Amino acid sequence: MSAPLTLYSNPMSRARIAHWMLEEVGAAYEVEWIGYGAGMAAPDFRRLNPMGKVPVLVHGARLVSECAAICAYLADAFPEVGLAPAPADRAAYYRWLFFAAGPLEAAVTNRALGFEVDKDRERMAGYGSFDRTMDTLERAVTAQDHVAGPAFSAADVYVGSHVIWGLDFKSIEDRPAFRAYAERLRDRPAKQRADTFCETHAAEAGLPPGQ
Numbered sequence: 001m002s003a004p005l006t007l008y009s010n011p012m013s014r015a016r017i018a019h020w021m022l023e024e025v026g027a028a029y030e031v032e033w034i035g036y037g038a039g040m041a042a043p044d045f046r047r048l049n050p051m052g053k054v055p056v057l058v059h060g061a062r063l064v065s066e067c068a069a070i071c072a073y074l075a076d077a078f079p080e081v082g083l084a085p086a087p088a089d090r091a092a093y094y095r096w097l098f099f100a101a102g103p104l105e106a107a108v109t110n111r112a113l114g115f116e117v118d119k120d121r122e123r124m125a126g127y128g129s130f131d132r133t134m135d136t137l138e139r140a141v142t143a144q145d146h147v148a149g150p151a152f153s154a155a156d157v158y159v160g161s162h163v164i165w166g167l168d169f170k171s172i173e174d175r176p177a178f179r180a181y182a183e184r185l186r187d188r189p190a191k192q193r194a195d196t197f198c199e200t201h202a203a204e205a206g207l208p209p210g211q
Contacts, residue, residue, distance in 0.1 A: 003060025005029035008048065010036065011198035012207055015055035017067040017161045019198055023190035024157060025078045033201060068101040068158050075154040083154045093148035093155050096140055100159045103127035104137060108162070108171050134173050137163070141181035152188075160185040 007022060009015035009031055022029050034040055040052045049056045049065045057064045057073070064073045075084035085093050107127040110117070122128045140147050141163065148155040164182045166172030185191060 003062075006032060006058045008032045008034050008045065008054050008056040008058070009198075010034055010040075010054050011202040011205070013054050014067050014161075016194060016198050017158060018055040018057060018070045019194035020161065020191050021071045021074050021083075021154060021157045023194045023197075024083060024154075024188075025074050025081055026190075027078060031201075033205070066101070067161075068097050071154040071158045072097060082151070083157075085149055085151075085153060089149065093153055096147040096159050097155050099136070099140070100162050103133050104159075104162055107133040108166060112171050134175070137172075138175055138177045142177045145184060156185060 005022070005027055007015065007018055007029055009019065010033065034045055034054050039045065040054070045056075046052055048058070048063060051065070053065070055065065055067060055070060057070045059073075059077065062073075064070050072084070075081070084090065103126050106125070107130045110125075111130050117125045117129060119129075127133045137159075140159070144150065146152050146156050147159050160181065163172065163178050164186065167174060167178055167182055172178060
């Protein structure tokens with residue numbers, strides 16, 4: 001697609017996932033940096049995303065929010081890059097994208113906030129328990145080099161971001177399988193470009209260093 005791409009972002013946010021995905025796609029894009037507080041509460045930005053959160057991707061007349069959705073959208077919008085399996089082979093791709101967006105993020109966030117699900121109420125939580133979520137994630141990243149099949153895909157951008165951040169900020173368990181998976185992804189040139197870009201802007205804006 002030749003329509004212009006604009007990413008609404010903050011360098012110290014989940015929007016770094018979208019930066020990584022855009023670098024993998026290789027398409028030119030503009031960035032609108034949005035600050036926390038007044039910037040994300042501004043009426044113009046709330047019209048784009050009533051949640052008042054980044055990232056938001058605008059692609060011509062199309063608007064996408066939520067990191068997993070942005071990753072999946074870009075993979076489909078630029079099929080020539082090969083970041084999504086063929087439609088008939090997407091079972092694992094969808095499974096792990098949505099596992100990370102749902103159970104994994106909920107389990108990690110609740111643990112960070114000090115909230116633990118009572119044993120007799122685990123069925124009420126989509127992730128069941130933190131330990132079960134970690135075990136499931138470990139199986140996902142050890143079954144093969146990439147979570148959705150033999151090739152790197154948008155699912156690795158999203159799942160990999162959770163694993164890398166989780167290790168860096170100690171919000172997931174430090175397991176050898178997680179470290180091995182993270183190291184396979186840290187060296188990707190697209191990730192390094194995205195990290196450098198975001199860190200450069202953060203430094204220019206006087207923000208603390210991130211990941």
